Amino acid sequence: MLDFLAAAAGQDAPPGWVQFLPIIGMVLIFWFLLFRPQMKRAKEHSQKIGGLKKHDQVVTAGGIVGKVTKVDDTYAEVEIAQGTRIKVVKSTIGDIVQPGGTPAND
Numbered sequence: 001m002l003d004f005l006a007a008a009a010g011q012d013a014p015p016g017w018v019q020f021l022p023i024i025g026m027v028l029i030f031w032f033l034l035f036r037p038q039m040k041r042a043k044e045h046s047q048k049i050g051g052l053k054k055h056d057q058v059v060t061a062g063g064i065v066g067k068v069t070k071v072d073d074t075y076a077e078v079e080i081a082q083g084t085r086i087k088v089v090k091s092t093i094g095d096i097v098q099p100g101g102t103p104a105n106d
Contacts, residue, residue: 049090057097
């Protein structure tokens with residue numbers, strides 16, 4: 001019995017950095033499953049908004065659908081009805097809709 005205890009005490013302990021491997025693994029998993037896809041979507045959205053031009057059909061984050069009549073650096077003017085125009089911040093535009101698309105309720 002004493003020989004077993006002496007052999008167990010004589011074994012070298014693993015280096016200290018080995019204890020951090022599970023934490024590093026979890027950070028990598030979070031990076032590839034959560035952060036990286038979110039950054040990719042944000043980059044695609046900013047490219048889409050950067051290419052916004054007059055006569056594009058857009059949907060704002062609030063759900064307002066309209067046609068772009070004027071584009072500025074930070075703002076876009078959207079016509080939501082004939083003669084009714086609103087000024088929206090470009091970053092709040094959720095998507096650019098293809099013209100001739102079918103409405104959601106059809």
